[in-house]
Amino acid sequence: MERSTRPSGTPVTSELDRRTLLGAMAAGVAAATVAESVSGAEPSIELKSGDTILFQGDSITDAGRSRNAGGANNGRAMGSGYPILLGSQLLKDHRDKALKVFNRGISGNKVPDLEARWKADCLDLNPSVLSILIGVNDIWHKRAGRYDGTVKQYEEGFLKLVQSTLEALPSVRIVICEPFVLRCGAITDEWFPEFDERRAAAATVARETKSLWVPFQSMFDAAVKAGTEPAYWAGDGVHPSMAGHALMAETWTKVTGL
Amino acid sequence: MERSTRPSGTPVTSELDRRTLLGAMAAGVAAATVAESVSGAEPSIELKSGDTILFQGDSITDAGRSRNAGGANNGRAMGSGYPILLGSQLLKDHRDKALKVFNRGISGNKVPDLEARWKADCLDLNPSVLSILIGVNDIWHKRAGRYDGTVKQYEEGFLKLVQSTLEALPSVRIVICEPFVLRCGAITDEWFPEFDERRAAAATVARETKSLWVPFQSMFDAAVKAGTEPAYWAGDGVHPSMAGHALMAETWTKVTGL
Numbered sequence: 001m002e003r004s005t006r007p008s009g010t011p012v013t014s015e016l017d018r019r020t021l022l023g024a025m026a027a028g029v030a031a032a033t034v035a036e037s038v039s040g041a042e043p044s045i046e047l048k049s050g051d052t053i054l055f056q057g058d059s060i061t062d063a064g065r066s067r068n069a070g071g072a073n074n075g076r077a078m079g080s081g082y083p084i085l086l087g088s089q090l091l092k093d094h095r096d097k098a099l100k101v102f103n104r105g106i107s108g109n110k111v112p113d114l115e116a117r118w119k120a121d122c123l124d125l126n127p128s129v130l131s132i133l134i135g136v137n138d139i140w141h142k143r144a145g146r147y148d149g150t151v152k153q154y155e156e157g158f159l160k161l162v163q164s165t166l167e168a169l170p171s172v173r174i175v176i177c178e179p180f181v182l183r184c185g186a187i188t189d190e191w192f193p194e195f196d197e198r199r200a201a202a203a204t205v206a207r208e209t210k211s212l213w214v215p216f217q218s219m220f221d222a223a224v225k226a227g228t229e230p231a232y233w234a235g236d237g238v239h240p241s242m243a244g245h246a247l248m249a250e251t252w253t254k255v256t257g258l
Numbered sequence: 259m260e261r262s263t264r265p266s267g268t269p270v271t272s273e274l275d276r277r278t279l280l281g282a283m284a285a286g287v288a289a290a291t292v293a294e295s296v297s298g299a300e301p302s303i304e305l306k307s308g309d310t311i312l313f314q315g316d317s318i319t320d321a322g323r324s325r326n327a328g329g330a331n332n333g334r335a336m337g338s339g340y341p342i343l344l345g346s347q348l349l350k351d352h353r354d355k356a357l358k359v360f361n362r363g364i365s366g367n368k369v370p371d372l373e374a375r376w377k378a379d380c381l382d383l384n385p386s387v388l389s390i391l392i393g394v395n396d397i398w399h400k401r402a403g404r405y406d407g408t409v410k411q412y413e414e415g416f417l418k419l420v421q422s423t424l425e426a427l428p429s430v431r432i433v434i435c436e437p438f439v440l441r442c443g444a445i446t447d448e449w450f451p452e453f454d455e456r457r458a459a460a461a462t463v464a465r466e467t468k469s470l471w472v473p474f475q476s477m478f479d480a481a482v483k484a485g486t487e488p489a490y491w492a493g494d495g496v497h498p499s500m501a502g503h504a505l506m507a508e509t510w511t512k513v514t515g516l
Contacts, residue, residue, distance in 0.1 A: 064334050066322075075500050076322050080333030080342055084500070088343055092504035095486045101500070228353045242333050242342070242359070246350035 044257025045129055045173050045212070052100040053090060054127035055083040056114065057134050057177070060239060061105025072100035079103055081240065085249040090258060102127075110138045110147065111157040118161065123168050130165065130172050131252070133216075134158065135179030135198050136238055139191065151194060155201035162209045175256060176206040177248075180217040182230035185237035214255045216248060223247060302515025303431050303470070309386035310358040311348060313341040314372065314379070315435070316395050318497060319363025330358035337361055339498065343507040348516060360385075368396045368405065369415040376419065381426050388423065388430050389510070391474075392416065393437030393456050394496055397449065409452060413459035420467045433514060434464040435506075438475040440482070443494035472513045474506060481505060 047053075052072070055061050063081030070077065073091060078084035078101075087101035104121040106113065111134055114122075122130065138154045141147035149157075162174060179199055181187045199217055206213040224230050230237065233244035240248060305311075310330070313319050321339030328335065331349060336342035336359075345359035362379040364371065369392055372380075380388065396412045399405035407415075420432060437457055439445045457475055464471040482488050488495065491502040498506060 064324075073500055075338030075503065078338060078500070080336060080338070084338055085343060085346055088500040088504035088507075091499070091501035092508070095481075095490060095501060223353075232353060241349070242331055242336070242346040243349035243353060245333065246346035249346075250350065 044255075045175075047090075047094055047097055047099065047258065048128065049097045050100075051097065051128035052102065052125055053087070053129040054122060054125055054131070055086070055101075055103045055105060056122060056130065056132045057105040058109040058137050059105070059107035060136070061103060061133055062107045063103075063105070063245070065103050065105070072102055077103060079105070080242075081245040082248040082252065085246060086252060086258075089249070089253070093258075105133075108137055108141075109134065110141060110149065111135075111154055111161065112149070115157065115161055118165070122165065126169065127172055129175065129256075129258075130169075131175040131177060131214075132162075133177035133179070135202055136181065139195055139198055140186075140238070143191070151197045151201055154198055155204060158202065158205045159208060162205055162211065166209060174209060174211040175214060175252070176202060176209075176211045177214045177252070178202055178216045178218070180220050182220055182224070182234040182237045184230040185235055187237035212255055214248075214252050216251065219247060219251045220244070302513075303387055303433075305348075305352055305355055305357065305516065306386065307355045308358075309355065310360065310383055311345070311387040311389070312380060312383055312385035313344070313359075313361045313363060313389050313391075315363040315389075315391035316367040317363070317365035318394070319361060319391055320365045321361075321363070321503070323361050323363070330360055335361060337363070338500075339503040340506040340510065343504060344510060344516075347507070347511070351516075363391075366395055366399075367392065368399065368407065369393075369412055369419060370407070373415065373419055376423070380423065384427065385430055387433065387514075387516075388427075389433040389435060389472075390420075391435035391437070393460055394439065397453055397456055398444075398496070401449070409455045409459055412456055413462060416460065416463045417466060420463055420469065424467060432467060432469040433472060433510070434460060434467075434469045435472045435510070436460055436474045436476070438478050440478055440488035440492040440495045442488040443492070443496065445495035470513055472506075472510050474509065477505060477509045478502070 060081060061079070061083060063079030063083065065079035066076040073087070075084060075088070078087055083103040083105070087103070090101060091099060102125055104125075106117075114132075114134060135154065138147070138149055142149060162176070165172060165174065179195075179202055181191065181195060203213060205211070220233055223233060232241065233247065234240045318339060319337070319341060321337030321341065323337035324334040331345070333342060333346070336345055341361040341363070345361070348359060349357055360383055362383075364375075372390075372392060393412065396405070396407055400407060420434070423430060423432065437453075437460055439449065439453060461471060463469070478491055481491060490499065491505065492498045
């Protein structure tokens, strides 16, 4: 992968480039998918005064946040995952910008659940930066017999959600996070190849909407390859540990340049 | 302040040195107090495999942590403050060391409250690194007529607590965090000079026990001097915002070298 194809203009170590690429290849995703998805993206994000940053997704984003602690920049409302790590850091680093940070992830959500609450929980907040991590429940609930959405429906629904967001908020910068699993806990061989197809679908959505792409699966694959047990990053294979969330926050920061 | 008097061997910008010193001076604490408190400290901390890191203190450390989510390295049990920021980062950075991170801060605690629960909530956890932030309630509750401990009692009780910990756990590295307030919210002129005397008392405890010293008051003073409103860091003057917690985590990391 050429440095020039990266989504952000920020310095990223060549080691990470190499690992990201190796991780993507190891995970069975064509390297071209990752490269293409980022090559179309606009450069890294620059925040302006008064900007709102919104984290959206499922339980990984929710991370036990308080529903009663409303308002922006409230630690209790951030949960214990990557949003509080990123939000706290952004508010410290951009202390002159009066940023507003929200977490609106909800445990158990799939793409259709986001659609159903998108006006209140996204558009009405008028985000300047919108980060979305969605997809693991779309397959998990299907495997459990509680949902029947296909990979195609996931991709089409996700694409429509992002496109309609861009129509409503033309200047929003969208960050699409790669759905990921670790090979432990609830994750069996039967999740594949469908899970990889869903990751590729998310990458397609990022590419077609020129969104930034955060390669979480490649990142975790590289971390496991380097010698850490999968369960260190996510005990049940789905929900990250504290270390897993910190690794996500680090990669998100590198990709967005924030 | 000479570079050689710093508590840690890690690189710290000369700008931070300058600000820390200026902040300490501005806050009415003799520069010698800060310099002396760190000159006696041992070098920065190096973690070993299996080490336990324990955060102790009052509501600032507690930060709404779940009492039901027991065990080490549990995000829900970390609260939404500096312990989750630091703990997540440490577990990511030291993934090969099987660290155990605990938060045992309890809202409303003063030095005597720590004493009363020290065996269960500190010694029995056998920490390798023990970080303590205590003192604001010792003056706040006194001002509210609910407590009558003097500055001298604060210093003596705190010193005894740390000395007894070092006797029980000779190899523990203790990190003493400077109590701090922001000049807004609940903080009036009437808090001074007693609050400064209590900060000096904590510095004395750090110096006499050769503990690492994290200059939170100097840090916040410098941040306010640089142009950010006090309420940005702590709306009520006592409990840090997300940005405030992130600033604390940053300074803690620099001092400890972790």
